[in-house]
Amino acid sequence: MIDDVVGRTRSDLVGERARVSVVDTWPRLVLWAAFISYAFVPALLVAGWKRSAFLAAAAFAWSLTGPVMAWLSFERIQDAAARPAVVVEAIAATVTPPFFAIFGVILAAAGWLPYRTYFWLAVVALVAIISRAATSSVARPNLVLRRVHAVTAVPLAMFLIAHVANHLAAVDSLDAHVRVQNALRLIYRSGVVEPVLVIAAVSQVVTGALLAWRSRGFRFTRLRGLQFLSGAYLSMFFFSHLNAVFVFGRYLQGADTTFAWATGGRGGLLEAPASAQLLPYYFLSVVAFFVHIACAGRRVVIPLTGDRVADRTAWTVGIAGCLVALALLAPLTGFRFR
Helix, strand or coil, X not given: CHHHHHHHHHHHHHHHHHHHHHHHHHHHHHHHHHHHHHHHHHHXXXXXXXXXXXXXXXXXXXXXXXXXXXXXXXXXXCCHHHHHHHHHHHHHHHCHHHHHHHHHHHHHHHCCHHHHHHHHHHHHHHHHHHHHHCCCCCCCCCHHHHHHHHHHHHHHHHHHHHHHHHHHHHHCCHHHHHHHHHHHHHHHCCCCHHHHHHHHHHHHHHHHHHHHHHCCCCCCCHHHHHHHHHHHHHHHHHHHHHHHHHHHHHHHHCCCCCXXXXXXXXXXXXXXXXXXXXXXXXXXXXXXXXXXHHHXXXXXXXXXXXXXHHHHHHHHHHHHHHHHHHHHHHHHCCCCCC
């Protein structure tokens, strides 16, 4: 009788561990599937768009799966020893859209763009190796890095709010976007303001990457995970976007980097795979911006309002950012009121 009870207890424990293992690992499995298959996303977006809106929406949803699964995987890290690998995987899956964009530009410059899928699989293999070798680290908060990050974020955030509002004008028409842009350019392209914004963006890239790496061993709550991953995304996005605008757009092409230039003209981003890859790239940049300032602002307002109100405010701002990003999908895909 005792042996039977012990046997059943051991069996129950094994079953429970198996169930916990499945619960803990399924986001990581989906994350890796999304990460590996991202090289095919641009073609899937274009092919889906040509057949039906539903297929295009499905392909677009899949393009967002990596960052979503990265966030979900943070909540399921029960083993501290597994945390470094999960963090590396999560960062790689989150920054994939901006990295993939600049990765393609580099390959095109080298004449290797036709082999991008093979190079992408090599990148995936490298991430797998790094994740296996990653070690945990919880460094003390670097106050200098944090202060530089916070100070340089202020002018950049002001510009980005105006920049997103400018893009929202494209929901009405490209002409409306250009009119707002020309008015704003009098300020942000001045000889004083533009260098400040460029320095601020570069500082965000460097300090954001360093802060993220130093905090890779922390335990992540839902909001801390969002702040961590949105910050990682913005660091890679700023790096990619600065190169696209200043090097590729202005210097090499000599182009006027308007909304029409960024979206491939009046037809939108889904005309070809080369432009379709920018749909998740732009969408997630807006989401990441709002989520990051929401999470960062939460720390500021906690002493004034308490945790509950600060959390609700952060979620509200983050959701508002998602709604703004969804609204921008219209002009990004060629739909406008006029």
